[in-house]
Amino acid sequence: MxxxxxxxxxxxxxxxxxxxxxxxxxxxxxxxxxxxxxxxxxxxxxxxxxxxxxxxxxxxxxxxxxxxxxxxxxxxxxxxxxxxxxxxxxxxxxxxxxxxxxxxxxxxxxxxSPLVCLPVPAMAQTPPGAVDMHTHAGNIIRASYGRDTLLDVAGPMRTGGLAVICLAIVADGPIIQVSSGRLRPGREPRPGELYEFSKTQFAKVHDLARGQSMAIIRSAAELRAAQASQPAVIVTSEGGDFLEGKIERLDEAYQRWQLRQLQLTHYRPNELGDIQTEPAVHGGLTPFGADVIRRCNQLGIVVDVAHGTYELVKAAASVTTKPLLLSHTGLTQRPSPWTRLITPDHAKAIAATGGVVGIWPVNSIAAISSYAEGIFRMVDQIGVDHVGIGTDQLGLLGPSSLPSYADLPQLTAALRARFNLDETAKLLGGNYQRIFAASLA
The missing domain is CATH 2.40.50.870 (Protein of unknown function (DUF3299))
Structure with missing residues (x-):
């Protein structure tokens, strides 16, 4: 056998x-x-x-x-x-x-193993301009609490050929706890608490970039020019909780912290809308959430609807004038309660805006081949022009199929088992570069 x-x-x-x-x-x-x-x-x-x-x-x-x-x-x-x-x-x-x-x-x-990564150098070379659309690499979460130091992320990026990471703060971090095996809000935030905490986290992102000689990307031209030999960062917030209902703080984050990607919700149903892992309270996107999307479109900030309900995504698609991003998830045909996975219809709502769905390396088998298989399944649903990678590195509760950016060439080789060079380049960064340029135009 x-x-x-x-x-x-x-x-x-x-x-x-x-x-x-x-x-x-x-x-x-x-x-x-x-x-x-x-x-x-x-x-x-x-x-x-x-x-x-x-x-x-x-x-x-x-x-x-x-x-x-x-x-x-x-x-x-x-x-x-x-x-x-x-x-x-x-x-x-x-x-x-x-x-x-x-x-x-x-x-x-x-x-x-049909998707196993073959040790063939020509197939394993990561395409130029590769982008991780969602990550907490460099230990940004623990370092923001003062529990630990920032770790090297630029080195593994250079080794693996990754040019850019969308490095995310966690806007609702102080009130989130693990309950019944999943992350949930443990209490209501105090007034101003999430705003002040987010400023600390944004500062840590800049500390990491400065300490590791990583550029902060602010424009489409800077993203196009980014190379793995000199890795760069796109400042990202996982959750718009730091806004606390005050849209002027979005302009502040754009100017002061060079925020260029905003995920509307995280693990707390917030002022912007509902989330997949808690009971709906808003019916999807709130009026304030719609206003935030419009302002992101005006300023030039990528709108990320990861963690949002299907109802939120459909409403966001009707409001936005720019492509939507869903930075980190996976495909399911039969969603279970409180899942972070999405259905084909959910994914198609993103693709219909010209947007991109990021696949994360959460699988039953922690092997790069299983990560590639997750990408294949999403491509089969929405096409190769609408899929990317979002590793959620150092943000996962369980094991990752891509624990280090140094392993990215193995994922490249696995993708090359099915896709040509141009298609692989799209999946590993080209699709994100397109929606980033459209969002900032």
Whole structure:
């Protein structure tokens, strides 16, 4: 039986306890070990033992018959599958009495994981002008509370070929808490609290950019000129909560902090509208929210409707004169209560404005191939001109399929399994550059 990585966590794998299987993957052992009979096999190539994903559905523990060469790259192994239950700190799947079989052809590699990232340099080169449309990279959230220091983000961006990040503050941060496994508002904000906190966060974004020699992008020309060799930042707010119903603060943020992207809502139903993860209280977009969209169109600020309800999105589409952005989400055909995923109709409402939907790396399997598959599914619904990436780096509650920007070439290679160079460039930044230019025109 050939075991595929997408089988892990599914009945096909769980019913194969004691069955002889074949699996293709990349080995990793302890630091400095090049030969071993006990190691981990993963769905993606990784650089070292310190980068083993925490997700048990992306790793198989291997107990081999003999010492195997782990520096040879991708392996095709045969052995007896064990589904491990009840063992503390154990991986869920174990391949026992494993031995190498045959060679690994490109065809077999693709069969093992159709979207797997091939180590082909020409395919793995990130296109120029790549943009992450939503991120908290650099530890901007914790640093804003004074709990930690800012981390290097420019270095991984240069390594992975990422030119620009839309670096987001969290406007409702002080009142959000984890409840029942999801983020929810824990209390009502005090007057002026979110405004003052947001100013602290905006200052941290500028501190990060200045400390790492990253330019702040204010115009379409500056975005077009951005290169991964000198990464840049677009100042973003996740939530318009700092406005507190005062539209003049939007002008202030535009001038003082160079705000160029505004997400209307986050985890609090606010003065602008309703959110996906709480009961609706406004029926979608509020009149103030409509006014904010109009002012963003006038000033030259990208309007992001991530976290907003479908009703909010439809109303926003009827108000805006510029393309809408939905910076980070994924596709679902059957939405569950309080999901952050969106339906095809929800996505099509964004595309109808000429806008872009950003796919985030939240998947059941923390592998870059699964991230690419999420992008494929959205492209199938709204077309290659309306999809991008929004990693939500250091903002996710669970594991990410793209934990480091240094891994971006692997995503590029996975996308190249289906798309040509021009299409891949659109998905990794070109589509965002288009709506940014239209929003600032």
């Amino acid at each position: 050939r075991l595929r990585w997408r089988d892990l966590g599914m009945p096909r794998a769980d019913r194969s306890h004691g069955v002889t299987v074949e699996v293709i993957g990349w080995p990793t052992a302890a630091w400095g070990v090049s030969r071993s009979d006990h190691f981990l096999l993963m769905a993606e190539a990784n650089c070292c033992a310190g980068c083993v994903p925490a997700n048990p559905l992306a790793v198989i523990e291997v107990q081999a018959r003999e010492l195997l060469d782990l520096d040879a790259g991708v392996m095709r192994l045969s052995g007896t599958l064990q589904v491990v239950e009840g063992e503390r700190d154990a991986w869920r799947y174990r391949l026992c009495d494993a031995r190498p079989v045959g060679g690994v052809t490109r065809r077999r590699l693709l069969a093992a």
